[in-house]
Amino acid sequence: MAIVRRNLWNLDLACSAAPRIEVADTVWKRSVGLIGRRSLESGSGLWIAPCNGIHTLFMRFAIDVIFLNEAGEVIHLAPSLKPWRIFGPILKSCVVIELPAGTIERSGIKLGTRLMLNNAEEPAFPLRTRE
Numbered sequence: 001m002a003i004v005r006r007n008l009w010n011l012d013l014a015c016s017a018a019p020r021i022e023v024a025d026t027v028w029k030r031s032v033g034l035i036g037r038r039s040l041e042s043g044s045g046l047w048i049a050p051c052n053g054i055h056t057l058f059m060r061f062a063i064d065v066i067f068l069n070e071a072g073e074v075i076h077l078a079p080s081l082k083p084w085r086i087f088g089p090i091l092k093s094c095v096v097i098e099l100p101a102g103t104i105e106r107s108g109i110k111l112g113t114r115l116m117l118n119n120a121e122e123p124a125f126p127l128r129t130r131e
Helices: 027-032 103-107
Strands: 005-010 015-024 044-048 063-068 074-081 095-100 115-118
Touching: 005 044, 015 027, 015 095, 015 103, 015 115, 063 103, 074 103, 095 103
Parallel strands: 015 044
Antiparallel strands: 005 015, 005 115, 044 095, 063 074, 063 095
């Protein structure tokens, strides 16, 4: 089975935050996550849904972690989370995005930023539009 990559779009800045996002939407994909990888390329990442907490056990590198609510709004940020950490659960979070360390700062993502996946055949997780 081929890995489908999608674009993480920043709705507030109308630009891509990461063009190569993999989706972890099954129990197996969510359980494995980034374990076993040596690094995470710039512009890539992992969208984990449903999810409200993560761990970096058995990982070899730090990552930026973004927590989204049901509306796709950033409700918590964990920049440069080091290996062998457990983080969460974050209340009201339903999506977690793991990105290379430094992506949050470079992309201008902050609390309240609205993010979504583009170019998807079907949504990775149902996000409501902001009312």
